[in-house]
Amino acid sequence: MAKIIVVTSGKGGVGKTTTSAAFATGLALRGSQTVVIDFDVGLRNLDLVMGCERRVVYDFVNVINGEGNLNQALIKDKRVENLFILPASQTRDKDALTLKGVAKVLETLKKRFEFIICDSPAGIEHGAIMAMYFADEAIVVTNPEVSSVRDSDRIIGMLSSKTRRAVQNLPAIKEHLLITRYAPKRVNSGDMLSVEDVQEILAIPFLGVIPESQSVLQASNSGVPVTLDKKSDAGQAYLDVVARFLGEEPPVREKKGFLTRLFKN
Amino acid sequence: MSILKYFHTLRPKKTAAVAKERLQIIVAHERNLRDSPVIEYLPELQQELLAVVRKYTAIQDEDIKINIEKDGECEILELNITLSDENQ
Numbered sequence: 500m501a502k503i504i505v506v507t508s509g510k511g512g513v514g515k516t517t518t519s520a521a522f523a524t525g526l527a528l529r530g531s532q533t534v535v536i537d538f539d540v541g542l543r544n545l546d547l548v549m550g551c552e553r554r555v556v557y558d559f560v561n562v563i564n565g566e567g568n569l570n571q572a573l574i575k576d577k578r579v580e581n582l583f584i585l586p587a588s589q590t591r592d593k594d595a596l597t598l599k600g601v602a603k604v605l606e607t608l609k610k611r612f613e614f615i616i617c618d619s620p621a622g623i624e625h626g627a628i629m630a631m632y633f634a635d636e637a638i639v640v641t642n643p644e645v646s647s648v649r650d651s652d653r654i655i656g657m658l659s660s661k662t663r664r665a666v667q668n669l670p671a672i673k674e675h676l677l678i679t680r681y682a683p684k685r686v687n688s689g690d691m692l693s694v695e696d697v698q699e700i701l702a703i704p705f706l707g708v709i710p711e712s713q714s715v716l717q718a719s720n721s722g723v724p725v726t727l728d729k730k731s732d733a734g735q736a737y738l739d740v741v742a743r744f745l746g747e748e749p750p751v752r753e754k755k756g757f758l759t760r761l762f763k764n
Numbered sequence: 765m766s767i768l769k770y771f772h773t774l775r776p777k778k779t780a781a782v783a784k785e786r787l788q789i790i791v792a793h794e795r796n797l798r799d800s801p802v803i804e805y806l807p808e809l810q811q812e813l814l815a816v817v818r819k820y821t822a823i824q825d826e827d828i829k830i831n832i833e834k835d836g837e838c839e840i841l842e843l844n845i846t847l848s849d850e851n852q
């Protein structure tokens with residue numbers, strides 16, 4: 500059964516696109532047929548982070564409008580087997596996505612892929628709702644910072660009210676908390692919310708934590724998902740997140756004490 | 765108490781602790797609003813209540829405060845109308 504996973508947050512700039520690219524790449528590295536879709540219509544960026552910006556011919560909206568077919572729009576990653584990208588349109592506005600159109604594309608993708616990752620635009624309007632509507636699971640990306648945590652809480656509210664599973668009274672979307680841009684030093688000095696703080700406030704199951712890392716900018720500079728950078732701490736953390744998502748218990752790398760405690764509950 | 769601990773308790777509250785406290789309050793408040801279906805007709809209710817009270821005494825728009833709190837399964841509608849001295 501194909502799984503649709505939305506990467507969402509409410510607030511912009513917290514790491515949704517970075518996470519979508521890294522997570523999708525990690526799943527494909529593990530052998531799963533994976534496609535990652537850019538829902539940020541008008542502000543396409545996933546193509547740049549994935550390093551395939553010059554190979555975009557047709558996009559998501561073209562496919563919905565029947566101006567090109569899905570196979571023409573899907574970009575096959577050159578580095579990782581089983582990995583495909585469906586880019587957003589750069590020229591249209593967010594309303595170009597319709598529930599009917601999105602449903603049709605997802606239905607077709609479900610026949611071919613195990614994991615469909617939806618990179619949500621920021622905000623709580625149409626575009627964000629389109630990205631989350633059909634999801635089976637949600638990765639809520641949160642930075643340890645007041646506005647990000649508050650916006651995540653609003654998004655969690657929307658996941659349980661504005662989505663297909665909510666509207667049709669189906670089993671709820673499975674939620675995962677992913678804390679990114681985490682700086683343990685600042686947490687220790689008392690100037691940054693800790694993993695435990697954020698988890699306590701948002702109260703959804705914890706998936707992992709990605710450190711604030713220079714390698715993320717270097718990766719996006721060169722168009723390489725950070726999970727392909729073997730030396731990157733953030734890349735390793737994303738690989739751990741993928742393993743945990745697949746139901747494994749990856750070795751805990753840093754801060755043994757507090758992380759093992761978190762995973763035990 | 766060690767010297768270190770002593771100085772620790774003297775220090776003002778760290779900003780992360782302040783952030784957590786503020787977030788817990790605002791998030792609880794916003795969840796309450798979200799979970800109350802009543803909220804949709806609240807502005808209208810407020811206007812109509814104002815109109816009724818005004819039949820008897822002069823009050824300003826801001827003299828009426830309406831609030832919904834959730835207490836377990838119960839929803840509590842809290843209504844506060846302030847009458848100024850000259851009306852009493």
Ligand SMILES: Nc1ncnc2c1ncn2[C@@H]1O[C@H](COP(=O)(O)OP(=O)(O)O)[C@@H](O)[C@H]1O
Nearest residue numbers: 511512513514515516517680710711712715716
């Ligand atoms: N773990 C991290 N460490 C350092 N920088 C990060 C990290 N995650 C994201 N960033 C940076 O934050 C910015 C926004 O990230 P992006 O993934 O585009 O966010 P969003 O899609 O939520 O708007 C980018 O410049 C990205 O390089």
Ligand SMILES: [Mg+2]
Nearest residue numbers: 515516539544
């Ligand atoms: Mg983005």
